[in-house]
Each structure stands twice: as C-alpha cells, then as structure tokens.
Amino acid sequence: MRRAAFAVAAGAMAVSLAACGSAKESKDKDTSSSAPAAKKGDDIKVGLLLPENKTARYEQFDKPLIEKKVAELTNNKGKVFYNNAQQNANLQSQQVDTMITNKVDVLIVDAVDAKAIKNSIQKAKDQGIKVVAYDRLAEGPIDAFTTFDNEEVGKAQGEALLKALGDKATKASKIVMINGSVTDPNAAQFKKGAHSALDGKVTIAKEYDTKEWSPDNANSEMEAAISAIGAKNIAGVYSANDGMAGGAITALKAAGISVPVTGQDAELAGVQRILAGEQNMSIFKSYPTEANVAAEMAVALAKGTSLDSIAKTKVDSDSAKNVPALLVPVISLTKDNVNETVIKEGFYTAAQICTGKYKADCDKYGVK
Structure with missing residues (x-):
C-alpha cells in the first residue's frame, strides 16, 4: 500500500488523522456484525458499486485501482463485478440486487444516498454478503469503512x-x-x-x-x-x-x-x-491508499480473516456501532x-x- 501522507513543500498543509472528522469514534460494544466468515481461498467474488461518473475520480482512479489490488491479493483469482449508479439511488438499489443474484462474497459500496441504501445493505447481509462502505458512511449493517478525514x-x-x-x-x-x-x-x-x-x-x-x-x-x-x-x-x-x-x-x-x-x-x-x-x-487525496485499503478489507472479509491489521479505528453510523475503519489523511x-x-x-x-x-x-x- 502506498504511504498515506507525503512530504509537503512550503505552503502545503498535511491534515492529521488524529483530528476528529469523518465519523464519530465510539467505545461502545461492537454491533457491526463484522465477525469473520467461514474461511475461503482466493477464488472470491467482489461487487464494486460506485455512485456517479461526473466526478472524474471514480472511473479514472477508484475502479481500476480496486480491481488491480483485488487481483494482487488473490493471485489473479478474485473477480470484481462493477456497476456505476450514475447518481441514481434507485438504480444503485437495483445494482445491489444484481450483486446478490450473482452471489458475490463481499460488496464495496460508495452510496449515492447514504440513508436510502440501508435496506439494500440489509438485504445483502441477510444473504451472508459482507459489506465495505467506501468513501461515504452508508447506513445499514456494514462490516468495514474507509474514507478520508x-x-x-x-x-x-x-x-x-x-x-x-x-x-x-x-x-x-x-x-x-x-x-x-x-x-x-x-x-x-x-x-x-x-x-x-x-x-x-x-x-x-x-x-x-x-x-x-x-x-x-x-x-x-x-x-x-x-x-x-x-x-x-x-x-x-x-x-x-x-x-x-x-x-x-x-x-x-x-x-x-x-x-x-x-x-x-x-x-x-x-x-x-x-x-x-x-x-x-x-x-x-491519495486514491491509491483509499482504494487499496478498501480492497484489503473486502478480500479479508470475503476470506473470513481479521481486519485488525487494516482497520486502525472504529466509527459509528446511525445504524451500526464500532465499525472497523481506516481514515486516510489528505493534503x-x-x-x-x-x-x-x-x-x-x-x-x-x-x-x-x-x-x-x-x-x-x-x-x-x-x-x-
């Protein structure tokens, strides 16, 4: 994984991870349902749902970076199934249904509407599919989260x-x-x-x-x-x-x-x-860092291994507590x-x- 912070020339400003930011940290009992699943090998299926294509980053950086990292972590055996919601929350809900039908092992979801996606994430969880909230803290029983501060x-x-x-x-x-x-x-x-x-x-x-x-x-x-x-x-x-x-x-x-x-x-x-x-x-923002973290979380969840070496903190949403998370610094x-x-x-x-x-x-x- 590329380093999360960079040497900054005069005038630049590195932002500390220590600052409170993207989501509230919690010391409550963990209710995020992120216990490891039964162990699997490299032959896993990862669903990747990104929110829109007006912002250049998603197609140019996030998608290819996540695909590359999943391949690297699974000896080229893991498959990524991709959809872009084009800023349409209803379409993204349908895309979750498609991923469930395709029996993916884990979903990486960057939600169009963080609240509207809740029921879809619950449906995925009910089918035994682990969920990584990517970039935006989606509501529902997510298992892991990564974003910037x-x-x-x-x-x-x-x-x-x-x-x-x-x-x-x-x-x-x-x-x-x-x-x-x-x-x-x-x-x-x-x-x-x-x-x-x-x-x-x-x-x-x-x-x-x-x-x-x-x-x-x-x-x-x-x-x-x-x-x-x-x-x-x-x-x-x-x-x-x-x-x-x-x-x-x-x-x-x-x-x-x-x-x-x-x-x-x-x-x-x-x-x-x-x-x-x-x-x-x-x-x-170091998209390679964020994308690599999301891929590492997804592969670990799909394989049923621990997130302890990846997630450095915990966050809360309105519907999940103590979700394993990593917040990436920015410049x-x-x-x-x-x-x-x-x-x-x-x-x-x-x-x-x-x-x-x-x-x-x-x-x-x-x-x-």
Missing part, C-alpha cells in the same frame, strides 16, 4: 481560503459557499469543517447545497449569488470540489470577477486552474506542491498538465 478536508479548504484573502479576511468580507449534495454524508462533514474555519472571520453571504455535485448547478448558483450580492462585493468562494469550482469560475469570469476559489479531488482541470491562478487550491494542493502530490503519486504526468496555455504556468512553478 472529511471534516478536516472542509477545515483545510476554509483555512486556505482565509489565507488567500489575507488582510481581506474580515467580518465584512462576503463569501459564497457552494457545498455538496445533501444525500452525501461527506458533504455535510466538509461543510461542517469549512464553517469551523470561516464562521466569525468572514460573512457567508450566500450558501448553497448543490444537487448531485453538479458543475452546471454550481454555475447557476454562482450566477444567482453574483446577482444577489453584486460582483464587486464578493471576496471569495468556498467550493466543496473541483467540478463545482469549475462551474463557479465560469460564472465569475463572465462577470469579470477574480477571487480565490477552493476545490477538492485534484482533478486535472482543477490542477491546471490552480497553476493558472484561476482556482486557489484543491484537496489532494492541501497549491501551485507550490504539484510535483510532490499529483505527479509523485502518479495521478498525472507533467505532459498531461502542461498542455497549451498551461505550459508557461508549469515553467513558472517548476512543474516537471
């Missing part, structure tokens, strides 16, 4: 926005917040973390919970905010991810506004916007640490980033 993500974004504002970070400064989807529990944690950094230091003039993490919706919300607040009165924009940042920046440009904008996920377009000065920062990505993050980790090459108009920006910041 989500409140710390939002806090890092908020702190980066304040730093970019400098002496303009006053209670009179008007900020627009564009948060993620209300059906995604991670979005609420990003939002909480961001508010912990921003509240009392700036004025949140407009705030939106953006349906489906949609860049188009973020663009419309930014246009509405500009109309309501006034182009000259917006000091900065908190955007929960890079896709929505792109939509917001399009609206800002059209109105002749240049202000700091945050992001998350280190999407290629986001990295390019950071180098060009259009976006202030993103959150870099604030700026123009100063592109080499040490996305390039070093193999997300992109300099050639992919430094195309056309971005070549001069790459040269300026030593991206190679």
